[in-house]
Amino acid sequence: MTLGARVRQCRLALSWSQAELAGRIGVKQQSIDQLESGKVSRPRYIVELAESLNVPMHWLRHGKGQVNLARSTGGRADAPPAWSFEPDMATISEQGDDKAFFKLDGQAFAMVPVYDARASAGPGALNTETPQPLYHDVFRQDWLKSLTASTPDNLAVIRVAGDSMWDTLQDGDFILVDRAIRQCSRDGLYVIRYQEGDELMVKRLIRQPSSKLLMVKSDNPNYPSQASLKDDDLEVKGRVIWLSRNTG
Secondary structure: OOHHHHHHHHHHHOOOOHHHHHHHHOOOHHHHHHHHOOOOOOOOOHHHHHHHHOOOHHHHHHOOOEEEEEEOOOOOOOOOOEEEEEOOHHHEOOEOOEOOEEEEOOEEEEEEEEEEEEEOOEOOHHHOOOOOOOEEEEEEHHHHHHHOOOOHHHEEEEEEOOOOOOOOOOOOOEEEEEOOOOOOOOOEEEEEEEOOOOOEEEEEEEEOOOOOOEEEEOOOOOOOOEEEEOHHHEEEEEEEEEEEOOOO
């Protein structure tokens, strides 16, 4: 597939006309037509194209890997496109049993699964033994290792629902969860499930110094917190180590 064909593929997936794409990057519609028809192979505005289409430059220029539309823009003309990137599996570097890393432009990246689970909104994918991810998000390997020693297969991205943790976590936030952490080793945000329930929740766990019992705290003062719980009263599904929020 040529560069022009990749541009056309992205443009049509976003339901943009040639004129609309041209207007977004500051060129004439004829420029986009010439690019997509193969008359131009090395456009001077490739950086603007990658930024407007919100795709990796390496993929746009060389076609290495695969880019898929991750979620709808909801018909908003001003909404930025959101894509998920699946690397060319031939570039995956096997590092022992961990095969979730790959290299791109000399940098190491990791693929982290994104699950259809909403913490605090009912039963979710993390409750199953073999959950199936919707797609994968890509993170720099060195950045992930600065957060946790866990491998990518022990990490998960899920969405927060509700306002019980406002304003630490807001409805719709995405959180990165380290699923290798299955007990409250230190105070922080955890994804938990009570032993007598099926609902996934994100709560702040605080270890009481004297009794060593747990307090399950909602950061929103309008929601009650529970104190003096034993570790066996709940199941820790993972610790929240990072969050992503749309500020638009």
